[in-house]
Amino acid sequence: xxxxxxxxxxxxxxxxxxxxxxxxxxxxxxxxxxxxxxxxxxxxxxxxxxxxxxxxxxxxxxxxxxxxxxxxxxxxxxxxxxxxxxxxxxxxxxxxxxxxxxxxxxxxxxxxxxxxxxxxxxxx
Amino acid sequence: xxxxxxxxxxxxxxxxxxxxxxxxxxxxxxxxxxxxxxxxxxxxxxxxxxxxxxxxxxxxxxxxxxxxxxxxxxxxxxxxxxxxxxxxxxxxxxxxxxxxxxxxxxxxxxxxxxxxxxxxxxxxxxxxxxxxxxxxxxxxxxxxxxxxxxxxxxxxxxxxxxxxxxxxxxxxxxxxxxxxxxxxxxxxxxxxxxxxxxxxxxxxxxxxxxxxxxxxxxxxxxxxxxxxxxxxxxxxxxxxxxxxxxxxxxxxxxxxxxxxxxxxxxxxxxxxxxxxxxxxxxxxxxxxxxxxxxxxxxxxxxxxxxxxxxxxxxxxxxxxxxxxxxxxxxxxxxxxxxxxxxxxxxxxxxxxxxxxxxxxxxxxxxxxxxxxxxxxxxxxxxxxxxxxxxxxxxxxxxxxxxxxxxxxxxxxxxxxxxxxxxxxxxxxxxxxxxxxxxxxxxxxxxxxxxxxxxxxxxxxxxxxxx
Numbered sequence: 001x002x003x004x005x006x007x008x009x010x011x012x013x014x015x016x017x018x019x020x021x022x023x024x025x026x027x028x029x030x031x032x033x034x035x036x037x038x039x040x041x042x043x044x045x046x047x048x049x050x051x052x053x054x055x056x057x058x059x060x061x062x063x064x065x066x067x068x069x070x071x072x073x074x075x076x077x078x079x080x081x082x083x084x085x086x087x088x089x090x091x092x093x094x095x096x097x098x099x100x101x102x103x104x105x106x107x108x109x110x111x112x113x114x115x116x117x118x119x120x121x122x123x124x
Numbered sequence: 125x126x127x128x129x130x131x132x133x134x135x136x137x138x139x140x141x142x143x144x145x146x147x148x149x150x151x152x153x154x155x156x157x158x159x160x161x162x163x164x165x166x167x168x169x170x171x172x173x174x175x176x177x178x179x180x181x182x183x184x185x186x187x188x189x190x191x192x193x194x195x196x197x198x199x200x201x202x203x204x205x206x207x208x209x210x211x212x213x214x215x216x217x218x219x220x221x222x223x224x225x226x227x228x229x230x231x232x233x234x235x236x237x238x239x240x241x242x243x244x245x246x247x248x249x250x251x252x253x254x255x256x257x258x259x260x261x262x263x264x265x266x267x268x269x270x271x272x273x274x275x276x277x278x279x280x281x282x283x284x285x286x287x288x289x290x291x292x293x294x295x296x297x298x299x300x301x302x303x304x305x306x307x308x309x310x311x312x313x314x315x316x317x318x319x320x321x322x323x324x325x326x327x328x329x330x331x332x333x334x335x336x337x338x339x340x341x342x343x344x345x346x347x348x349x350x351x352x353x354x355x356x357x358x359x360x361x362x363x364x365x366x367x368x369x370x371x372x373x374x375x376x377x378x379x380x381x382x383x384x385x386x387x388x389x390x391x392x393x394x395x396x397x398x399x400x401x402x403x404x405x406x407x408x409x410x411x412x413x414x415x416x417x418x419x420x421x422x423x424x425x426x427x428x429x430x431x432x433x434x435x436x437x438x439x440x441x442x443x444x445x446x447x448x449x450x451x452x453x454x455x456x457x458x459x460x461x462x463x464x465x466x467x468x469x470x471x472x473x474x475x476x477x478x479x480x481x482x483x484x485x486x487x488x489x490x491x492x493x494x495x496x497x498x499x500x501x502x503x504x505x506x507x508x509x510x511x512x513x514x515x516x517x518x519x520x521x522x523x524x525x526x527x528x529x530x531x532x533x534x535x536x537x538x539x540x541x542x543x544x545x546x547x548x549x550x551x552x553x554x555x556x557x558x559x560x561x562x563x564x565x566x567x568x569x570x571x572x573x574x575x576x577x578x579x580x581x582x583x584x585x586x587x588x589x590x
Contacts, residue, residue, distance in 0.1 A: 034185045034193045035216060085189035085216035096575050104218055106186040124218065 021047045022056070023116065024078040025109050026069060032105055032112060036086035037066035043109055044076060051117045066090045073099055082112055082121065142176070149318050149361045151225075151246035154232070155184045159199070162241065170319035170358040171225075171248055173218025177350055188246070190215045190227060199242060202229045206239075212249070224249040251316030268304055269452050272442040278305070278434060285432055286312035291384065293369075293429045294407040296436030297546060299486030302407040303367065305434060310363040315403060318362030321355050326371030334376055335392050338383075344393025356389045359402045369429065370410030370421065377422045384428045404429070409546075439484040449485060450476060453492035454504070461496055468504045475506060475514050482549045490573040510573045512557055551586040554579070558588075 023046075025032055026039030033039035044056045061068060070090055073081060080100045094101050104124045105112055115121040130138035142163055145152050151168030155161045161179045164187070169175055174187060185193035190213045192198060198209045208230035215223050226247040231239045268279060285292060286309050294302045303322070310320045328336060335344075339354025356364060366372070372380065383389060384404060388397040406429045415421035439446060450468065458465045468476070472495075481487050491510060499508040506514050553572065561567035569579040583589045 028194055034189045035191065037216075038191060038194060040194075084186060086220060087216055087222050088220035091220055092575070092577075096577060103220070106182060 019049060021080060022076065022078045023047060023053075023080045023082060023113070024073055024076070025082045025112060026084075027058075027109060030108050030110070032082065032084050032107060032109060034084050034106075036069065036083045036090060036103075038064045039069065039083075040064055042069065042072065044078065045113060047113075047117060053113050053117060070094060073097075080116075082116065146360075151248070153179075153184065153187065153244045153246065154241055155244075156241050157239065159184045159242070161187055166353070166358060166360060167319065168246055169353070170321060170362070171217060171223065171246060172215070175350075175352070184242075184244075188215055188227075188244075189217070190225065192227065198227070198229050202231055202242065203239065206231065215246070248317065248319075250320075251311045268301065268308055269449055270442060270445045271448055272437075272445045274437040274442055275445055278436065281434070282308050283312050285309055285434070287314070288432070289403050290431040291403070291429050292405045292432045292434060293412075294405065294434045294436065295412075296407075296409065297438045297482075297484055298409050299484035300436040300438060301485055302409075302436060303365070305436065306363075306365045306367075306405045306407060309405060310365070310403075313363070313403070315362050319359050320363050320365065321359040322365045322367060323355050324367050325376075326368035330373045330376065333373070334379070337376070338379065338389050339391035341391050341393035344391075348393070352391070354389060354391060356383065356402060357398055357400055360400045361402075363403045363405055366404065366406040368408060369406040370408035370412055370415060374420070374422070377425050381422065381425045381428060384425075439481045439488060446476065446481075446488070449488055450492060453489050454496065457493050457496040463496060463499070464502050465496055465499055465504060466502055469506065471506045472504050472509060475509060479513055482546055482553075487573070494570070494573040511560065511571045512553065547586070550582065551588070554583060554586065554588060 022044060025043045025045070026036055027033055027041040027043055028039060033041075040061060042059045042061065044059070045053050046056050047053045059072065061072075066087065070093055073094060074097055078099055080102065081094060082102045082105050084104060084106055086101065086103045091101050091103065102116075102121060102123050105121065112121065131141055131144060132138045141154075142165065145163070145165035146167075148165055149167055151171045152165040153161060153168055154163050160181055161184055164172075164174075164176050164179050169179075172179075172187060172189075179187045185197070192211060192213045198211055202209050208228060210226065210228040213225055213227050215225055217223060226249055228245045228247075230243055232241040232243055234240045268275070270276065270279065282305065292306075292309060294305055296302055306322075307320060310316060323337060325333065335348075335352060335354070337355055339352045339357060340348050342348055342351050366380075387401065388399055390397045412421050412426050412430075416423045416426055439449075454465060454468070457463075476488075483490070491513065494510055495504045495508040499505070554568070557568040557571045558565075561571060565579060565583075566576055569576045572579065574582070580589070
């Protein structure tokens with residue numbers, strides 16, 4: 001994974017809300033899906049206050065759709081979405097729904113989570 | 125960018141392949157058998173938003189991010205059939221824009237006929253999709269909608285302006301469609317296949333803006349760890365759109381002036397200039413002549429930019445367009461949100477026609493979007509409109525459409541508004557909404573037809589919050 005490294009680190013999850021942070025990653029295989037709207041799967045991970053990630057569920061989407069994924073994110077009360085390409089419309093919608101979106105992230109989900117927990121995962 | 129890929133026989137020394145590909149106006153990507161990017165040209169940098177050094181070595185699907193990546197990847201077929209394939213697709217770039225493209229993929233064979241790499245060309249199809257659709261009774265040009273005399277004049281002149289290479293200055297109040305007109309000029313011009321690069325001169329601090337516009341040399345300042353080409357170089361063979369030009373700091377005005385004179389870009393920290401071929405379109409809602417008088421804008425820069433001037437009328441001066449735009453947005457949002465709303469009630473129409481729309485078309489669009497969201501039936505009623513519209517309307521009392529007569533609608537509120545600046549009016553509007561919502565920002569945002577983040581931004585701009 002090349003992208004996550006950067007200069008302005010994200011706030012580590014332990015500082016974010018004081019309790020569990022729910023992170024959703026749209027997947028293609030074991031990697032972050034190149035497109036948010038075309039992801040066939042999504043992974044929801046809970047990160048507790050000590051920074052320990054626990055995979056809560058892996059959801060196979062019946063049909064790849066940005067609207068369906070946004071609905072899932074809101075219903076599942078996800079705090080952070082880590083994805084690669086996302087259209088402005090959905091980015092704005094999720095931000096409006098107070099979901100933090102970290103986009104243009106590439107690589108395997110395990111590496112992405114590792115960087116997220118370390119607080120070194122950033123957009124682009 | 126990969127070093128060592130050279131083409132021999134063009135000069136005394138072998139020429140870098142990237143130098144040659146940078147001159148091609150179509151996006152080009154070369155990648156190895158492992159599908160990791162080896163090089164991309166400048167046109168693809170502009171299209172995807174990723175620089176060559178960022179793209180180098182990453183899997184191709186993470187750079188292109190097309191709808192074919194994944195299950196529809198045509199490289200398998202290219203490899204199996206051994207010939208090039210072409211398909212129409214779309215990509216989502218770093219700026220989160222969806223761009224329709226034509227993707228052509230082919231194999232590169234070595235001397236023994238063995239495949240060693242792939243090459244893909246990525247053609248931007250936005251200009252074709254934005255082709256002008258004319259009709260007898262109305263004008264709908266790409267994203268521009270209007271039947272009024274003022275808009276007909278502008279719609280007719282856009283193709284004429286597009287054919288020249290002169291600088292264009294677009295003026296008009298906020299929300300009148302300056303960005304849309306700039307894009308329409310680009311798409312109607314011979315540069316349509318080149319990049320359209322938008323730069324908001326008011327969005328970045330001076331130091332960052334200079335590096336963003338003109339690029340920088342590695343080591344020019346702390347943190348400059350790579351060479352950066354800058355937006356002007358990325359827009360080579362295309363159009364640079366400088367929005368909020370009135371907010372450009374004086375120092376950069378001098379540098380822009382020098383660029384407009386000789387079309388040579390000198391990146392920060394470099395003595396070597398780069399010749400670029402771009403057309404400059406600038407826009408502002410500010411009165412540049414007044415700024416010149418106050419010494420806040422250079423007169424010579426104004427003269428350079430003011431070769432062709434387009435002034436976009438506020439919505440209140442586009443009488444007949446209000447109905448058309450209102451119906452256009454109703455249709456758009458109804459189908460987008462899967463609703464069956466067909467019309468506005470008479471009362472709702474009356475409210476629309478007696479309102480001044482200080483935020484112009486953008487405000488109208490936001491109001492209709494809000495109303496479509498709120499409305500459950502098939503007709504938009506008064507109560508589906510943001511409260512600030514109809515409450516003001518009720519206070520105005522006896523005003524009826526019959527009082528207005530034909531043509532552009534003017535009310536007492538508008539006359540009052542014309543005497544104060546838009547910034548004051550907006551500030552007042554926000555304050556009113558905040559008072560009515562007893563300080564609840566979400567309620568105030570809903571009343572105003574803004575999203576929460578827009579309200580927060582505007583409140584910050586007006587100094588209502590820290």
